[in-house]
Amino acid sequence: xxxxxxxxxxxxxxxxxxxxxxxxxxxxxxxxxxxxxxxxxxxxxxxxxxxxxxxxxxxxxxxxxxxxxxxxxxxxxxxxxxxxxxxxxxxxxxxxxxxxxxxxxxxxxxxxxxxxxxxxxxxxxxxxxxxxxxxxxxxxxxxxxxxxxxxxxxxxxxxxxxxxxxxxxxxxxxxxxxxxxxxxxxxxxxxxxxxxxxxxxxxxxxxxxxxxxxxxxxxxxxxxxxxxxxxxxxxxxxxxxxxxxxxxxxxxxxxxxxxxxxxxxxxxxxxxxxx
Amino acid sequence: xxxxxxxxxxxxxxxxxxxxxxxxxxxxxxxxxxxxxxxxxxxxxxxxxxxxxxxxxxxxxxxxxxxxxxxxxxxxxxxxxxxxxxxxxxxxxxxxxxxxxxxxxxxxxxxxxxxxxxxxxxxxxxxxxxxxxxxxxxxxxxxxxxxxxxxxxxxxxxxxxxxxxxxxxxxxxxxxxxxxxxxxxxxxxxxxxxxxxxxxx
Ligand code: SF4
Numbered sequence: 001x002x003x004x005x006x007x008x009x010x011x012x013x014x015x016x017x018x019x020x021x022x023x024x025x026x027x028x029x030x031x032x033x034x035x036x037x038x039x040x041x042x043x044x045x046x047x048x049x050x051x052x053x054x055x056x057x058x059x060x061x062x063x064x065x066x067x068x069x070x071x072x073x074x075x076x077x078x079x080x081x082x083x084x085x086x087x088x089x090x091x092x093x094x095x096x097x098x099x100x101x102x103x104x105x106x107x108x109x110x111x112x113x114x115x116x117x118x119x120x121x122x123x124x125x126x127x128x129x130x131x132x133x134x135x136x137x138x139x140x141x142x143x144x145x146x147x148x149x150x151x152x153x154x155x156x157x158x159x160x161x162x163x164x165x166x167x168x169x170x171x172x173x174x175x176x177x178x179x180x181x182x183x184x185x186x187x188x189x190x191x192x193x194x195x196x197x198x199x200x201x202x203x204x205x206x207x208x209x210x211x212x213x214x215x216x217x218x219x220x221x222x223x224x225x226x227x228x229x230x231x232x233x234x235x236x237x238x239x240x241x242x243x244x245x246x247x248x249x250x251x252x253x254x255x256x257x258x259x260x261x262x263x264x265x266x267x268x269x270x271x272x273x274x275x
Numbered sequence: 276x277x278x279x280x281x282x283x284x285x286x287x288x289x290x291x292x293x294x295x296x297x298x299x300x301x302x303x304x305x306x307x308x309x310x311x312x313x314x315x316x317x318x319x320x321x322x323x324x325x326x327x328x329x330x331x332x333x334x335x336x337x338x339x340x341x342x343x344x345x346x347x348x349x350x351x352x353x354x355x356x357x358x359x360x361x362x363x364x365x366x367x368x369x370x371x372x373x374x375x376x377x378x379x380x381x382x383x384x385x386x387x388x389x390x391x392x393x394x395x396x397x398x399x400x401x402x403x404x405x406x407x408x409x410x411x412x413x414x415x416x417x418x419x420x421x422x423x424x425x426x427x428x429x430x431x432x433x434x435x436x437x438x439x440x441x442x443x444x445x446x447x448x449x450x451x452x453x454x455x456x457x458x459x460x461x462x463x464x465x466x467x468x469x470x471x472x473x474x475x476x
Contacts, residue, residue: 242297
């Protein structure tokens, strides 16, 4: 077994790798890790590089690739790239779900028939509460898009970010996602992390190397410890969880992440539920 | 930018602060400011991991005496007009016991002959001037005098030291790395010019 597979088998690093495809976004959420907005620098990853690194990841033993941003689907060429990436490993792509109106939904057609899941953010069953963090009309757009995406043949998951909800709110959210066609196993709940815009939010949870599961994350600024690591604060990309600036060949950041991760107590991140 | 540095000129790259130090470099920031070389290399952790042991091996303790090493580093830095390295190594030279006239001669403020007369050191200084200040091959008489005084392993180490210092000089000068404010204060109290670099400037 290779050292990389051994590190995955032992739980030292994740079997999933992430890309930050871009940093700009049509929204400007209050807890955004990357200070994304329509004005944020794009810092896009080259698609040829993403495809090449995905092939390398599969060869090294990674079993899944995640793509996040920014709003990933602001890049109209992304669906075809995701389709090609998914020929190496299954892909999960994170999106705010607000762009899929009119022919923007049809543009996702290259993804159909591929092992690609879309993870859409929806924080609350209460439209006002949801939109307080994510912006006006967000709730309406998302609950409109999800059934249409499912009907078009896409696999959709829902991610909810926020402070620990009370039982009633949690149940209302679950009733909502089920009504939209999302089963419980495709609903993930995440806390607000104390990085990016979340750094100033009361009740957000710290996220350093002791709390974050090592999950290699490739961005235009280099390779990072986790998808919660290449955050932006006051327009500066945080470097505290930078693994290397070199991303190609992928073996270099992978080896560095393994070296950093080994010996670290496992499981400490599970309690915080920020995998 | 941090107040710990002297800011006549400011660095052309961000110097990583302790709270932003990459995981692999945290230990270097544990006891406080690691200095602008490390704080800038920390921008590229994989480079830091390679450059630091390399520089540490060449500039740190080795088979050569500290005195010979400082002759090579301070003289090379003065020839290259590297303000950062000249200031830093003027302070080191004081600390390791070089006399004021020796330091001023290495900095180009006095003729070398006024401070250095030992045959071995004269040969070394001529070698440094030829390697750091010249182009192409080194004249045979300078090489003969130098290799006549030093064993091959010392020739290798000293020449690598001069070469590594040249690299650091250009890096520090180009990026305008700042000296520590405390160092500048100390050198100024000792009467050294921390802005200009003697006759080479
Ligand atoms: S949290 Fe997501 S949707 Fe919201 S601003 Fe950031 S990138 Fe955009």
